[in-house]
Amino acid sequence: MDIDLIINSFPKLLTASLITLKLLLVSLIIGVFLGLFFAILRMSKNIFVKQFAYGYSYIFRGTPLLVQIFIIYFGLAQLEWLKKSVLWVILKDPYWCAIIAFSLNSGAYTSEILRSAFQTIHTSMIEAGKSLGISNKIIFYKIQIPIAIRQSLPAYGNEMILMMKGTSLASTVTLMDITGVAQKIISTTFKPIEVFIIAGSIYLFMTFCINKFIKLLEKKYNF
Amino acid sequence: MTVLASLLIAGNINADQIKIGTEGAYPPWNSKDAAGNLIGFEVDLANELCAIMKRECTIVEQDWDGMIPALVGRKFDAIMAGMSITDERKQTITFSQGYADEVASFAVVKGSSLEGMDTPEGINLSLGGSAVTKSLKTLTKALEGKTVCTQTGTIHQNFLDSGDVGKINLQTYKTQDEVNLDLTAGRCDVALAAAVAFTDYAAKSGTSVVLVGPTLSGGAFGNGVGVGIRQAGDDEVGKRDAQLLKDFNKAIDKARKQGIIRELAIKHFGFDASM
Numbered sequence: 244m245d246i247d248l249i250i251n252s253f254p255k256l257l258t259a260s261l262i263t264l265k266l267l268l269v270s271l272i273i274g275v276f277l278g279l280f281f282a283i284l285r286m287s288k289n290i291f292v293k294q295f296a297y298g299y300s301y302i303f304r305g306t307p308l309l310v311q312i313f314i315i316y317f318g319l320a321q322l323e324w325l326k327k328s329v330l331w332v333i334l335k336d337p338y339w340c341a342i343i344a345f346s347l348n349s350g351a352y353t354s355e356i357l358r359s360a361f362q363t364i365h366t367s368m369i370e371a372g373k374s375l376g377i378s379n380k381i382i383f384y385k386i387q388i389p390i391a392i393r394q395s396l397p398a399y400g401n402e403m404i405l406m407m408k409g410t411s412l413a414s415t416v417t418l419m420d421i422t423g424v425a426q427k428i429i430s431t432t433f434k435p436i437e438v439f440i441i442a443g444s445i446y447l448f449m450t451f452c453i454n455k456f457i458k459l460l461e462k463k464y465n466f
Numbered sequence: 467m468t469v470l471a472s473l474l475i476a477g478n479i480n481a482d483q484i485k486i487g488t489e490g491a492y493p494p495w496n497s498k499d500a501a502g503n504l505i506g507f508e509v510d511l512a513n514e515l516c517a518i519m520k521r522e523c524t525i526v527e528q529d530w531d532g533m534i535p536a537l538v539g540r541k542f543d544a545i546m547a548g549m550s551i552t553d554e555r556k557q558t559i560t561f562s563q564g565y566a567d568e569v570a571s572f573a574v575v576k577g578s579s580l581e582g583m584d585t586p587e588g589i590n591l592s593l594g595g596s597a598v599t600k601s602l603k604t605l606t607k608a609l610e611g612k613t614v615c616t617q618t619g620t621i622h623q624n625f626l627d628s629g630d631v632g633k634i635n636l637q638t639y640k641t642q643d644e645v646n647l648d649l650t651a652g653r654c655d656v657a658l659a660a661a662v663a664f665t666d667y668a669a670k671s672g673t674s675v676v677l678v679g680p681t682l683s684g685g686a687f688g689n690g691v692g693v694g695i696r697q698a699g700d701d702e703v704g705k706r707d708a709q710l711l712k713d714f715n716k717a718i719d720k721a722r723k724q725g726i727i728r729e730l731a732i733k734h735f736g737f738d739a740s741m
Contacts, residue, residue, distance in 0.1 A: 317644070317647050317648075317651070320647070320648070320651035320652070320653065321651070326651070326652060331652075335652065335653055337637075337653070415640065417615075417637045417638060417639060417648075426531055426618060427618060427619075427638065429531065429535070429619075430531050430618050430619025430623070431554065431619065431624075433534040433535055433538065433555075433558045434535070435532070435535050
């Protein structure tokens with residue numbers, strides 16, 4: 244065990260964790276909006292809208308995240324017309340390719356979590372609202388959404404942790420996140436154990452923080 | 467536990483059997499055909515060397531970034547993966563004499579502003595002196611602010627990291643295939659690798675990737691490509707490793723004398739890269 248290497252690589256990996264955090268936060272935020280949007284579409288009475296939302300979640304939950312990143316990063320770069328369009332400004336950048344892949348993936352899982360949360364809301368609560376003469380819109384915003392969020396918190400905590408670990412795949416498209424920097428250090432020191440133990444510890448600490456955060460939210464929304 | 471350990475070592479230590487690790491993603495040195503079989507200069511050469519040593523060899527595939535750890539971890543006994551002999555690597559493993567050498571070069575997609583880069587034809591970093599310094603200065607100016615792509619953990623990355631070419635936006639990839647893809651996709655302004663890695667790619671893919679600037683050798687680029695072998699230890703495996711190194715050196719001598727290396731180099735590279 245090379246203690247010097249552990250001490251030397253720790254600050255480098257810590258700096259790299261900022262990129263990991265950035266990727267995680269941006270993807271989760273976009274993912275929540277996508278998830279809410281598609282969860283609402285799933286509850287639509289229009290069969291096409293419903294099937295479209297189902298197809299989205301089916302495709303992104305049914306394929307590996309790595310494949311999704313590769314299709315977006317390497318795959319789309321092969322389309323000549325795309326490279327000539329304005330979209331290329333975004334797709335040229337590995338950072339945005341990773342964000343797009345992570346957000347779409349997280350959105351698919353979040354939509355499922357929220358959908359099942361909406362479905363567990365007992366009709367009696369909605370009927371109670373209606374009997375008090377509250378409008379459908381307000382019932383949705385003031386009754387359904389808060390309950391759904393509370394119901395989905397434990398499952399969503401899991402999704403946050405999965406996504407956090409998923410960000411390590413950003414290193415496959417040249418981004419220097421924790422895993423990317425770890426691999427770079429290993430490529431010159433040839434000592435994987437030391438470096439990956441540190442990288443793993445940082446990931447573990449992030450998981451710890453996410454867990455605490457979710458617990459806090461659960462307490463706050465306990466009703 | 468001891469039984470298990472001895473079993474593991476015993477499985478590895480069959481004296482006549484050698485496992486050789488290669489990447490399979492760095493044509494024409496080593497790559498895979500459509501059926502997934504390992505092919506290339508080093509695969510052919512490994513078979514020739516094993517025939518000379520009268521040993522049974524199996525060639526196994528290993529990702530580039532785990533190549534040296536896998537050798538040290540006894541996943542295989544030797545590396546033949548276009549790996550240049552460098553001082554940095556010698557701190558961890560040892561090398562046979564070099565069997566082939568060829569220069570590194572920059573490459574761009576045709577039409578790039580870097581295409582007419584006005585630099586001398588070749589820079590040998592080992593020579594040093596004012597001529598090399600001046601050439602590097604021209605190169606530094608041409609590459610300023612450019613996105614330069616290369617494979618992780620290679621001599622090419624070492625060179626770009628060394629500061630010899632000033633401040634560039636360095637982007638690294640797990641395989642050369644990915645470097646080639648992103649060069650043609652337009653994400654890289656310019657890429658650095660073995661010159662043949664680009665000419666081979668251009669020929670096979672039909673893309674308009676062209677070499678630019680000087681060819682680079684010496685210094686950070688090491689002293690040719692050799693067989694990587696574990697540093698000999700005191701135990702059984704260590705003694706066997708020491709013998710393996712001797713055997714490889716002898717076999718390379720013989721293959722060189724018989725013109726086998728030269729022949730294979732011309733077949734795969736199109737020129738004599740043997741040394």
